[in-house]
Amino acid sequence: MAADPVTTEIIRNYMETVAAEVVQTMVRTAVQPIFNEAHDCSGGLFYYNNDEVSLIARADAVPNQVFPSLQSVEECLRFFAGDLSEGDVIIVSDPYYGGSHIPDYTVVKPVFFDGEPLFFPAVRGHVLDAGGPVASSMNPNATEIWQEGFRFAPLKLYEKGHLRREVWSLMLSNTRMPKMMEGDFGAMIGGCAVGETRLRELVGKYGVETVRDSVEDLLDYTERRFRDIVREWPDGVYHGESSLDTDYQGNENITVRVTVEIDGDRIRADFSGSDLQTPSVINSTRANTLSYLYSGLSALAPDLPINSGVYRSVESVTVPGSVVHSLPPVGAGLATTAIGADVGEAVMAAFEQFAPRSVATTVIDLADLWSVGKDGRSGEDEDFIQFDYHASPCSAGGTYGVDGWGAWTPIFSALQINSIEMSEIQYPCLYWQAEYTTDTAAPGQWRGSPAYMLRRQPYKASGSTFHTGIVQATINPLRGFQGGSPGVGNYMVFRDGADDELMISSAEMQIAVEEGEMVVAQSGGGGGWGDPLDRDVDMVLSDVVDGYVSVDGARHDYGVVIDDSQDVDVAATLEEREKLKIQRADQPWTSLGRQQTLKRIGLLPETVE
């Protein structure tokens, strides 16, 4: 039975507010910075109609966490079918139970009405350490999932309102940071509890039937609106692909291939042509793959209330055992930004063909910097593990009418870059640079955001600080659209400028760095959109004045000639653009910033002009 549209709108707004409150509670009370400073966590409300589980509302949190939560809730329900009670709290982290990677823990709380588990507030967050051989559980050398961390298949953390002490201590025994884990569990369970309270208030007011009808209506509503949008896209078959530099085990250019078919108001995304999974940590579970597909689709329909209604018109095909649908024993630890990013890029490459003005970079490219050691400042040599988001903050690309700006692509903008000052207080390190660099914005009629340069050093640590750098996108940087250039790509350097300087374009583990030695990381921005030779000349000049682009870069990338008094030489510019147009028609070209990056990595001789 349909609820009246006014009540449905009211209940939809209510659900969105509750989802936001769930996430807020978790973020405000969590104790470790990945949750509370960086917001690498998410929350949503789910609904079960005795047949399927649906996402009904999610909060502003990383979407590639929220979407796979749906699969986690499904797996928990499947596992505990017929064995769920009021007061249960379930926890799951195993990527092969609807997860994405091992450190993402999901907490689900069934909320019963009339004896049925009807709603499920669920939260998910990236914990600091999930066991395994490497602190942080991000182990690029792993070839099997057991070398990444401890797998928690669905477990009841609470049963009928009672804490299961044996489960709680099992969880805390399998992390290097039990105190923090305890704090974060409190925050996650607290978030779900707030969700339950608000859902009970809603049902108390409107009754189960009305709420259930409204939820069905709002799913139908999103489905209807999304189908309207799909119908406007031209029918056809569109192909897209994207390659990953390396799996850290010697396999290179691992490729995701997708064929997107638009047929009336239906979409079929077929990933069958993708490469096979490899014995490594870059493989993507099906849940993780779909999350990137859904994120891309959501970016084409940004005004839509996001819920399972979107998925109903989408059919997706993945081959088990492929890199986009991995099966045990292979690892998946880096899939959330490694192969996941390629799924997102491949999907956008296909979308570009039917909705060119709506596309842009929607992923971030892997550049993880971890440091571990002992803090020499407290006098107690306390252990620390730091994940530094300043190594990978830039990926916003240009799109039709708008330059890339800020830091991450919008899809990831729920992630918050840590405060430099707070980081220096929490960890024994000192930052010297964390800002944009010149000529690194991917050229385009609308350019990407510039690359970001991080320079930092250990400071007052006790002994060496051991750094791990895990990088992608040096060979295959973030793509451009409609003639726009790709981003400049990522790299890291440990002991920058020293005799034993270490350039990292794939992965290096646990490298000792001493106080006074520099760690450098470049995070390349997203791709440009449209031909840079069509960029408005005044915008190029303005970028030069602002130092985003150099005078050389303006000429090399945009064909804009700027004289000594910082004015545009109009005649010379016309000529230069004409010349470049002809040149570029015949042979591929590389932006100045990308050339500089390739030279720094050593992939292009210094002498090339």
Next chain:
Amino acid sequence: MSYRLGIDVGGTFTDFVATDGDHPFKGKVPTVRGDESVSVLQAVDAAAAHYGLTRPDLLADMELIVLGTTVVTNTMLEYNGCKTGLITTEGFRDVIELRRGYRESLFDLSLPAPHPIVPRRFRVGVPERIDENGLIVKALDEEAVRQTLREFGEAGVEAIAVMLLFSFVNPEHERRVKEIAAEELPDVFVTLSSDVLPQIREFERVSTTVVNAYTSPQLKEYLNKLEGSLRDAGLAGSLLIMQSNGGVMDVAYSGDHGVDAVLSGPAGGVVAATRLGEQSGYRNVITADMGGTSYDVCLIHDGRPEVATDQWLSRYRIAVPLIDVHTIGSGGGSVAWVDSAGALRVGPESAGAFPGPACYGRGGERPTITDANVVLGYIEPSFFVGGAIELDVEAARSAIEEHVAKPLGMSIEEAAVGISRIANHAMSDALRFVSVSRGRDPRDYALMAFGGGGAISAGVQALDVGIKTILVPKNASVLSAQGGLMADFKVSRIRTVLQNSEKLELDLLSDVLVGMQDEAEGLLDKAGSTLGVQVDRFLDIRYPGQVQEVIVPLKSRTRRITKVNLSRAIRDFHDLHHQLYKFSRPGEPVEIVSARLELTGEREPVVRKALPFDGESSDAALVGERTVYFESLGFNDTRVYDGSKLKPGNLILGPAVIHEPDTTIVVLPNQEAVLDQFETYVIEVVE
């Protein structure tokens, strides 16, 4: 001197409240956009006319004018502040542009960047570095500073913000930059992050400091000009400016602290609500101010408005202490529409004041919340803003029919009910946001409704969130202006201390508090004379590792604090944390992140005499009946009362509608209204 005048310049109207001690007079004049001072002088003239005086006569006998201003808000909304430069630590000049990665929308790839109020060409890093203990790791390169300043001078930079890393621990370098600037560019306004917001987190600090640089010179120019005109016209008394923290300050202070005036107008309403609530016996109040474009709510707990921790203005972060006014885009002008998949939506688009709702008859064709209120009988068409605007009922009906009723296959009345329900629900959600989601139970609070439309739907909101009492002051439509007359002087200071409770240096904390108090007292001394001074201290406390702090009152009677004072605050922290987040860890160490201090300089209170109670019967004010919609009754013939004829003590049992000159109060069935001895309507709600 006998007169006082409170003025609040709003987007559409400039409201004022004048008093000669015994005879308050309130009014509205249209706001002249672009030059607020015209509206201010018009308000002075209107008051003069009322008291039978000329402008100079009134001003000569004027003790005080308190002004709520939108200059800073408008500067930010229209991005027309002054040419601003930023001097910062080398290597960190893009912090303000990166915004810690924050964007207003998660899926909108085409959302443009915020307007750069300090473009990159005017953001310069200078070599220097201070560490987290205040130790100088790299000395300030003074030559680089001079060079930058000269370049700024040549480029015509009008204001300079300075934000260096860890200046809240050691402000030495920032102060040196200011000294050099005084030599190089003596006429340019310079503002330091260690003065504006000596608090940890570089993005929050730089954004706040840049906003201060961008807005202060304009505010200063405007205030100086206004004060000049008022002095020329004979103003003998003082001119004070309403601040976002709920206090008032003098023109000299205000002109250097634009960022403290971002909520100048709304803060006045909250101050008045605090005082009037207290007068009527309510120290726990949630305010609801509904204007043409927005619905502003604020929670007052135990006589004190909550302090905001995450305010943004026009896409820039503002982290100075200010009253926590939560705003949603539900105003009388919010447009109702049906989207492509057949859902009824209200807002966020607003018809504003021009063309305004369809019923204004100024060419607005799309239906708004006000149009729905007209169709449902809440607003009397011939008595809107005291009869100043004659509303066109047919225009309201046809707009709703065309844009909502027909597409949804409903009657006009059903559509109006739908619009009203959705709008009401959004408002109730806002009330829940400032209460329930922050661990406060709305049943412990009274709802004070004001602004043009707040009292129309307050009864519904009260039922929705479980509030038992609604308060509507007779001056509801000019409450912000009245707040200025009631506000005390107030200086708010905050300083990061970052101490763990286990290794706490009590003396250091005391020194910080005493330093802040000295500084605040200095500012207060300059601002004007006070009857007495009250100091409130707070600590921002959290569990180690958390990033969100809880603001905990620190109860001490001396300038320094004792171990006992501190233990008490920490114990209160555990309790407050439990109240807010459903758990606490008593016995665990805690972190004290910042110390706050609020110095209040009390002004002579505006004493309102209690009026004597009349009989219970309200029949003398009954002016007729009209058809009004109530959810429980449908459309119903409803008694209408003329508020100007009601006496304190008169009782009105709902359903009923009370007309005040520019406010309508809807009393729901089973609700009972009484005008109390301070002329505030107290409406009791029965569930």
